[in-house]
Amino acid sequence: MTVVERREVSLVDLLDRLLAGGVVVSGDITLRIADVDLVRIDLNALISSVNEQVPSPWGELA
């Protein structure tokens, strides 16, 4: 179906989807793991610090 060659998916693309997308249901073990202080993950700290420096060209849309 696709004319795109499949390369290995990059981790950032994956995390954009796995940590910010997908349905959030509370497991009965992990209550809203999605709300875990993700900022504490180095990775996310990095993402948010970058985003502060680089405002989106679409302002409130982003």
Added chain:
Amino acid sequence: MTTLRYVYAVCRPFRSALQAQLTGVAGVPPKQLTHHGLVAVVSTVPEADFGEAPLRAHLEDLDWLTVTARAHQQVIDALTAVTTPLPLRLGTVFRDDSGVRTMMEAREEDFRRVLDRLEGRVEWGVKVFVEREPAQDAEPGPPEHGAQSGRDYLRRRRMQTRAHEDVWQRATEFAGRLHEKLSAFAEDSRLHAPQSAALSGASGQNVLNAAYLVPRADSEEFVELVDREKDDAPGIRVELTGPWAAYSFTGEFAEEPEVER
């Protein structure tokens, strides 16, 4: 060893078998748990790694996160080949099968509604990068001893700033037009935060990081559209990823109210 249930996705029953060698987040093959005509795709995981406290700790470990995210994605990818899965957020864990069934029952209507909405659709990711010319990468250094005056330094610095602003403006305008065209073609779109170059290792600066919901049948046309657009963009790089399960379009699925536990 105490075990828990890790849930990847909810979908409608599907006929084709998943690849036999498919393994999930703890290296165990995922299985299907059918309840009220819906299927949860789950695997057994050790509590020592997926209980609340260890999971929180693991999520801060980039190596663990990488392996787990890839395993999660592999299962979703396999599902996408045979059905339209509704992917759950990474790290959704239940005590046992009955916990999973209770959740499915509580959210049954939402699952059906969103599954109907997403049926036969996939997500494509499109990113736009500005390729920076080497001259603009270098910060203007301090004037070398006597080689240039403070005035030269300031002028050089102004020129660099202006050049960078031009490139940036051209790129954001290009990205804005591209996004408009692709959104008009797609059924829905979402903007993700621009990616950090330090993280992605990609060259250039990411100015658009978007996801588009496209019927599987129209995917080829969408890919061609992206290909055409990226041809007339010197200094600007367009990257396409997909097809993904519709991760970025589960937002219509209302957040559940706080339940008494």
